[in-house]
Each structure stands twice: as structure tokens, then as C-alpha cells.
Amino acid sequence: RRIPVGIEALRRKLSLKGEGAGVLIIARLQGRSRALVCERE
Numbered sequence: 001r002r003i004p005v006g007i008e009a010l011r012r013k014l015s016l017k018g019e020g021a022g023v024l025i026i027a028r029l030q031g032r033s034r035a036l037v038c039e040r041e
Helices: 007-013
Strands: 022-029 032-039
Antiparallel strands (some): 022 032
16 A cells, blocks of 8 residues: 555544445545545445
């Protein structure tokens, strides 16, 4: 994993509300870290 992210620390920072499930995709694009927050259907 080349992105230095603490998963639990990131989860606390997001201030998530509710009980629904989601997916967080973190990737390096063009030399920068990017994140997508997705909801499953």
C-alpha cells in the first residue's frame, strides 16, 4: 500500500452518520491521493 492512511483515523475524521454501508476507494492518480466515497445499490 503506497498511500499512508490510517484507516481507523480516517473513519473518525469522516464523521459518518447512519447505519448504511459504503465503500471508500483510495488511489494515487497523477501523483496525488484521491478518494471516492461510494454507496452500494
